[in-house]
Amino acid sequence: MKKYNLIFLSLFSVCLLTGFFVSRPAEAAGASLYLSPSSGTYVIGGSFTISVKVNSGGEGINAAEGSISYDKDLLDATGVSSAGSIFPFWTTQPVISGGSVRFGGGLPPPAYTGSSGHIVKITFKAKKAGQAAVRFTSGAVLANDGKGTNILASMGSANYTVSPKVDAPKQDPTDKKPGVDTPKDDVKIEADYNKPEIKSITHPDQNIWYKANKAKFEWNMPAGVSGVSIAFNQEAASDPGSESDGLFSEKEFPEIKDGVWYLHLKFKDSKKWGTIARYKIMVDTEAPREFSIELVPAEIGEWPILRFETSDEKSGMDHYEIIQDDLNNKPEQLTVDKKEYQVSGLGAGEHNVIVKAVDKVGNERISLVNFTIEPIAAPIIVNYAADIRPSDSFFINGTAVSDGEVTIHFQKTDGSIVREQTTSDANGNWFYVSPEKYADGRYIVWTSAKNKNGIESLPSEKVSFVVSPPIFAVIGSFVINYFTVFASLIFIIFLIIALVIYIMGFVRRRLRKETIEIEKVLHENLQGFQADFENEFARLGKFEGKVAYKTEKAKSQEVLAKKIETVEKKILKEIRDVENIIK
Numbered sequence: 001m002k003k004y005n006l007i008f009l010s011l012f013s014v015c016l017l018t019g020f021f022v023s024r025p026a027e028a029a030g031a032s033l034y035l036s037p038s039s040g041t042y043v044i045g046g047s048f049t050i051s052v053k054v055n056s057g058g059e060g061i062n063a064a065e066g067s068i069s070y071d072k073d074l075l076d077a078t079g080v081s082s083a084g085s086i087f088p089f090w091t092t093q094p095v096i097s098g099g100s101v102r103f104g105g106g107l108p109p110p111a112y113t114g115s116s117g118h119i120v121k122i123t124f125k126a127k128k129a130g131q132a133a134v135r136f137t138s139g140a141v142l143a144n145d146g147k148g149t150n151i152l153a154s155m156g157s158a159n160y161t162v163s164p165k166v167d168a169p170k171q172d173p174t175d176k177k178p179g180v181d182t183p184k185d186d187v188k189i190e191a192d193y194n195k196p197e198i199k200s201i202t203h204p205d206q207n208i209w210y211k212a213n214k215a216k217f218e219w220n221m222p223a224g225v226s227g228v229s230i231a232f233n234q235e236a237a238s239d240p241g242s243e244s245d246g247l248f249s250e251k252e253f254p255e256i257k258d259g260v261w262y263l264h265l266k267f268k269d270s271k272k273w274g275t276i277a278r279y280k281i282m283v284d285t286e287a288p289r290e291f292s293i294e295l296v297p298a299e300i301g302e303w304p305i306l307r308f309e310t311s312d313e314k315s316g317m318d319h320y321e322i323i324q325d326d327l328n329n330k331p332e333q334l335t336v337d338k339k340e341y342q343v344s345g346l347g348a349g350e351h352n353v354i355v356k357a358v359d360k361v362g363n364e365r366i367s368l369v370n371f372t373i374e375p376i377a378a379p380i381i382v383n384y385a386a387d388i389r390p391s392d393s394f395f396i397n398g399t400a401v402s403d404g405e406v407t408i409h410f411q412k413t414d415g416s417i418v419r420e421q422t423t424s425d426a427n428g429n430w431f432y433v434s435p436e437k438y439a440d441g442r443y444i445v446w447t448s449a450k451n452k453n454g455i456e457s458l459p460s461e462k463v464s465f466v467v468s469p470p471i472f473a474v475i476g477s478f479v480i481n482y483f484t485v486f487a488s489l490i491f492i493i494f495l496i497i498a499l500v501i502y503i504m505g506f507v508r509r510r511l512r513k514e515t516i517e518i519e520k521v522l523h524e525n526l527q528g529f530q531a532d533f534e535n536e537f538a539r540l541g542k543f544e545g546k547v548a549y550k551t552e553k554a555k556s557q558e559v560l561a562k563k564i565e566t567v568e569k570k571i572l573k574e575i576r577d578v579e580n581i582i583k
Contacts, residue, residue, distance in 0.1 A: 030057040030317065030336050031141035033066055034156030035134060036116075041161040042126045047078065050134070050158065052103070052119045054086075057337065059151060060111030060144035064119060065092060065104035066155070067138045071237050072099045074132040074162050079123040086117045094120045100137065111144035126162040131278055133236025134158045135260075153336065154316045157260075159236060159280075194222065194274030196265045203281040209315030211361040213285050216252045217263050219277075227268035232261065236280075240264045242273055256283050258314055284314035288357040293369040301376045301401065301451045303346060306369060308355050309339045315360040323354040331356070348375035348456050376401050378458040379430075379447040386465050390437060394465060397431040400424045400449040401457070407448050408432055409459075413441035424449070438467045468549070486533070489564055493522060496571055518574045525567040532563050 032055045042048050054064050064087070070077060080094040080101055087105030094103040103120050126132075135157035143149040196219045203210050221228075227244030232253055251263070263279040291310035298304040311317060321331040322341055334341060343353060350372055357365045379400035388394055400406050403426055410418045424430040446462040500518055536556040543549040 030153030031055060031059065031061060031143075031151045032057065032154040032156065033064065033136055033139045033141065033152065035068075035158040038156060038158040039160060041163060043163050044126050044129060047123060047125045048160075049121050049123045051121050054112075054117040054119055054141060055115045056113050056117065056141070057151065057153065058113070059337075060113045061117075061141055061151070062109070062111045062144045063087075063091075063104075063106035063140075063142040063148070065140050066102070066119075066136055068101045068122070068134060069099060069137050070101075070124065070134045071130075071132045071235075074126070074128045074130045074237055075134070075160075076125045076127050077101060077122060078125050081121045081123075082119075083121070085119055086112050087119060096122075106142075109144075124160075126160075129162050129164045130239075130276075131237040132160045132162055134160065135236075153311070192275040193272070194225075194267050194269060196220075196267055196274075196277040198263060198265060198277050198279040200279060200281060203283075206280040206282075209282040209284045209361050211283075211285060211363060213256045213258075213283050214252070214254045215256055215261070215263075215281050215283075216250065217265075217279060218250045219265065221247070221249045222267065222269075224269045225267045226270065229266050229268070229273070231264040233264075234259055234261055236262055236278075238262065238264050239276060240266060244268060256281075258283050258285055282315070284312070284359065284361050284363065286312075286314065287363040287365040288312040288317060288359050290365060291355075291357065291367055293353070293355055293367050295369055295371055300374050301453065301455055303343045303373070303453060304371055305340060305342045306353060306355065307340050308357075308367065310357045310365060312357075312359040312363070315363075318358050318360040318362075321356040321358060323356070325351055325353075327354070345454070346373055347454060348373050373455060376404075376449065376451050376455055376457045379406055379449045379460045381445075381447060381460055381463055384445065384463055384465065386463075388438070388465060388467055390439060390467055390469065392467075394434040394436075394438065394443075395432065396445065396447075397429070398447065398460075399428045400430055400447070401451045402426050402428045403452060404428075405450040406430045406432070407450075408434075409446050409448070410434075411444040413439075413443070440467050440469060442466050468546075489529070489567075492568075493526070496575070497522075499575075517577075518571070521570050521574055525570060529560075529563050529567060533560065536560060 034053055034055065036051045036053055040048065052066070052068065054061070077096045080096055080103075082090070082094050082103075082105070085105065087107050089107065090103070090105045092102055092104030094101065101120075101122055105119065124132075124134075136155035139152055139155050140150045141152040143151045198217055198219050200215060200217050202212050202214060202216045225247070228247055229240040229243065230245050230251060231238055231240035232251075260280065260282050263281075264276055265279075266276045267274045288310045289312070291308055294307040296305035296307060308320070317336040319336060320334040320338065320341075322334065323329055323331045324343060324346065332341075341355075343351070350370070352368060352370045355367050355369075357367075377400075380398045381396060382398040384396040385392070385394050396408060402424060404424045406422050406424055408420045408422070410420070412418065418436075420432065420434065422430050422432040442464055443466075444462055444464050447460040449457040496518075536559055540549075540552055540556050543552045
């Protein structure tokens, strides 16, 4: 029945929201149910009233339900009232049944937001002396988020002292003062007798949950104590009995299960058993509930959003920790009401994020999500200087992501890469003029970009530009190089002619024929060499100022070198003929 009531309450909440308005998306909150007052001292036979209240945790709520148990041996629930409640509608009318009080209510828009929302009042009658515990055994608080999300984070408890009623001694009539009436019902509370003072070194604060499941208690042993009676259970008001468990001043309990536990202790002396002392501990060794991380896709250039939520049944949630990529990174801490997180500082590529849920005693639950951040669009090169002189400045411009950082990559002739940076304007336009002066050669250029989030792009297309000297420098170099070759050839020729003339003085007749042949060879080859030189010079002139100039220049040098080699061979052949004649 409890399960169906909660389902009905959730449906009721959603219907209220969807029927009247469309609510804003709910931010996570931590609501609580509690009892007010949470403590007090009352005499046997007396009545007292407590309020059941809700703290919305700063979030709008529109429904709540709960079940409250009480010690039937010490208390009797005589009435429950919804007068003044924040809830005008009831899915479960407030009712007393079998030692518990149940309720379930809701309200239409607007939702309730506050720290002390009154739900119901419960009236108790004190029956027997002791420590009477009243606590929630179940509960739910539904957020005004259109989904009926249960945002209950904690449920309070209360502990009331019931003392015996003692009649005041009768007053001697002679002690009565004139004009003063003698009180009829003077009530006294029985004083504590030989009540132990309990301490715990493992659980020093009774109102705090602890992770330790091993408890150690200590107390001072007064003089004259002849027996100690002790009990350790989950009953708030329990009598350890009138049979001594021995004489000892400390007790240790290992392997305690999760939950709220009570140590009940009393002393016996020569007169009687003393007042019972109680010490409460709260143990929570379980991690928060398992949870998954929802990845909210983001547009290209933006970081994704992570959504997550979990709860802890015992001590309650304390905070979340977010770790991006590297476990050595310092985690970012979020409060429990923050169940949404946008990653940041990550570039394009594969990433992972760990979300650690930590409860109030330090128990942890971890969830992991992997995702990919896509690169932004690559820049586009619109214009650039394709052919410049060493004294000129290289420029390049194009388009990229708006208000971004654009990096220009220069690959030099030796293979090294230099990077320069500029920025794009609001329209994505960018322009860059290099301050560097480049030596002769061909250079390769490409670009990349980053947006305001630091997410990078893929590289752009690659382009190249050439740095070459001015035309007059090219022609001057060409003339100097070929004049040197030609002068060397003329020197060789004159040297050969002088040698031939010298030899001809001795062997004029025999060498006349050979001399004529040498002159003919020289004449024909020099004319041919001159024609080749002119042809190569004319052909090379067509490539002046172009990228292929150096290549064609090398080809011309190779052609002329081969011509010189051919002439040398022919002249040497004629010289060898003369040598043969001399021999």
